[in-house]
Amino acid sequence: MSYLSDVAALARKDLRLELRARDTLPAMLLFVLSTLVVFHFALPTGADEVAAQGLLWVALVFTALLGLARAWAPEREGGALEGLVLAPSDRSAIWLGKSAAVFVFLALIELVALPAFALFFSPLQAEAVLGVLLANIGICAVGTLLAAMAAASRTRELILPLLFLPLAIPLVVGGVGSSVSTDPGRYLLFLGLYDAVFAILCWASFEYVVSE
Amino acid sequence: MIQARAVEKRYGRRRALRPLDLRLERGGFLVVTGANGSGKTTLLRLVAGLAAPTGGELDVGADRGGLGYLGHEPLLYRDLTAVENLDLYGRLYRVPERRERIGMLLERYGLWEVRAERVSSYSRGMTQRLALCRALLHEPELLVLDEPYTALDGEGAELLDRQLAELAGTATVLLTTHDPGRVEPLATSRLALA
Numbered sequence: 001m002s003y004l005s006d007v008a009a010l011a012r013k014d015l016r017l018e019l020r021a022r023d024t025l026p027a028m029l030l031f032v033l034s035t036l037v038v039f040h041f042a043l044p045t046g047a048d049e050v051a052a053q054g055l056l057w058v059a060l061v062f063t064a065l066l067g068l069a070r071a072w073a074p075e076r077e078g079g080a081l082e083g084l085v086l087a088p089s090d091r092s093a094i095w096l097g098k099s100a101a102v103f104v105f106l107a108l109i110e111l112v113a114l115p116a117f118a119l120f121f122s123p124l125q126a127e128a129v130l131g132v133l134l135a136n137i138g139i140c141a142v143g144t145l146l147a148a149m150a151a152a153s154r155t156r157e158l159i160l161p162l163l164f165l166p167l168a169i170p171l172v173v174g175g176v177g178s179s180v181s182t183d184p185g186r187y188l189l190f191l192g193l194y195d196a197v198f199a200i201l202c203w204a205s206f207e208y209v210v211s212e
Numbered sequence: 213m214i215q216a217r218a219v220e221k222r223y224g225r226r227r228a229l230r231p232l233d234l235r236l237e238r239g240g241f242l243v244v245t246g247a248n249g250s251g252k253t254t255l256l257r258l259v260a261g262l263a264a265p266t267g268g269e270l271d272v273g274a275d276r277g278g279l280g281y282l283g284h285e286p287l288l289y290r291d292l293t294a295v296e297n298l299d300l301y302g303r304l305y306r307v308p309e310r311r312e313r314i315g316m317l318l319e320r321y322g323l324w325e326v327r328a329e330r331v332s333s334y335s336r337g338m339t340q341r342l343a344l345c346r347a348l349l350h351e352p353e354l355l356v357l358d359e360p361y362t363a364l365d366g367e368g369a370e371l372l373d374r375q376l377a378e379l380a381g382t383a384t385v386l387l388t389t390h391d392p393g394r395v396e397p398l399a400t401s402r403l404a405l406a
Contacts, residue, residue, distance in 0.1 A: 002306070009303045013292070020330075021291050078331070079285025082262055083346065086287075087304035088277030212263045 006089040010097025015104060017074050024070045025105055032063040032113045040120040052121040053128070053179040057172045059113065060132065061139070061165070067105050068143040069160055071098060072151040081151075085210050095206035099144040106136050124179065127188065131178030134191035135171040138198055142167050145202040148209050170194050213238045213354060213384040214259060218268035221254050228254040231268060234403065238273065238353075239381050241398045244388040246405030252388040253284065255405070256358045259386060272354070274384075277305060280352030282360050286343035290332040294323050294342050297331060298349055305350035317345040321371060336363040344372065355379060357387040361394065369394075 018024055039055040075081035084094050110132060114124055124132075143164055150160040171194065177187030216234040220227070229251035236242045246252050257263040259272055260281045272279075281287075288297045295314060302310035318324045321341040331339060340363045347355065361369050373394070379385060380398045387395060392402070 006304060009300060013289070013296075013300050016296070017289065017291050074289055074291065077290050079283065079287050080289050082283070082285065083287030083301065084304070085262070086260065086276055086279065086281055087301065088275065088306075089304045 003090055003093055006093040007097045007100065010084070010094060011100040011104075014074070014098060014101030018101075018105065021074075023073075024067055025108065027070075028063050028067050028105065028109045029112060031066050032059050032109055033116055035059040035062065036113065036116050036120055043121075049122055050176075050180050052117075053176050056117050056121070056179075057175050059117075060110070060135075060175075061168050061172060063109060063113070064102075064106055064136075064139045064143060064168075065161055065164060067102060067109075068139075068147045068164065069157060071102055071144060071147045076151055081210065091207045091210055092203045094210070095144055095148070095202060098148075099140040099202075102144055103136055103140040106140065107133075110136070125184075127184035128175075128179035130188055131175045131184070131191060134178075134188060134195060135175045137195040138171045138191065139168065141195065141199040141202045145206060145209060148206070167198075213240065213273045214242075214386065215271045216268065217270075219258065219265045219270045220267040221251070221258060221263060222266045229258070230406070232405075236384060236386065236401065238384055240400045241376075241380050241385045241395075242387070242401045242403060243392050243395055243399040244386065244403045244405060245390070245392050246388075250405035252405055253358055256281075256283070256356050256386065256388060259354075260356050274352070274354035277350065278353040280347040280350065280355045282343055282347040282355075282357045284358060284362075286331075286339050287346060288331050288339065288342060291330055293330055294318060294327045294334075294345075297342065298345060301346055301349055307350050313349060314345075317348060320375075321345055322367070337365050337368055340364055341368055341371075344375075348375070352383065354384045355386070357385065359388055359390065361389060361391065 036059055043051060043055065085091060114129065118124060146163045147160055150156040150163065153159050174187045174191035174194065178184040181187055214234060214236040216232055218231040218233060220231040221229040244252050244255065258265055258270055260279060261276065298314045302314060307313055318327050321344060323338065323341055331342065344360065360372055364372060376385065376395065376398055389395060
């Protein structure tokens, strides 16, 4: 219980910081909406649905990347990450709390982005929405760990996409597959497996990312 | 409480701390002095567990929950208030009667009136006072303070003097300073790094 209360306290802190500073969510929202508008005009009239679904995932992955790049910014200022690392709680709670907060940000963005996609292109099926939710877990688990690794570097803006995008490819494959395939269950299962494997790996390795 | 044998730290080819032997008993008060770049901060970061030695052995007889650390950075969230910062750390350190303890520290360090303001609006000295509150919040058995008088005004420095005098003999203190005379009466041992 104490582990979960640490996670809750850390996630609540991130939500409070975002509500106060408002420097990540508005940027993510503007980015995803403007990207969808650009794609709406860029995609030729009569283009098939598969192409549109692919563009949705491009928009979502890059929007997530924008949020992940800012994820550890409050900890960089004032050295707060060292304060958390010194605390006696399990260090993986820091990663889990941050991942939970990033998940909430991403879900809030998608609450606007998915209806906007339906407006510009075509409505999403339930399987596609489930695919987005499952992919969010993977994006947050892997992205938060990689963002923590990149945060320690001076070239963090460069390193994060280089590390994150290759690992996001399976999520895009699973997400697009769950949207357009005749057998979306296979792709949803694939996304679930990705989430489970990478969440365990990230949970176990965070300690080493924040330790010298 | 702290025992080091030939402990050293290198970053690549650069030596940040020369091999050092050190022994500090429980309840001791060690004052570390030395020129800039002599390794004072590195030594404190090693003791706090924020860095790992590249040579020698270092035993610290306090776990993370029993260690209070004040470094060059305040380790605070700039967009949270003083109370929110201390409440977060109080939860993570499982501080009993957290609110009372936070209130007492803020009152003592003259931050009660600004407790609901964001840390980003604080002066450097006020931030340092709050960082001290954070380091003391869980009543650590080992207190590691890196130049704690930095940015404190006369009143703040006197508050810290009184706090250290209260802690002397009960908690173990490891402190670096460029003004060793200030804590000389409390010191049980001294270390000058070259």
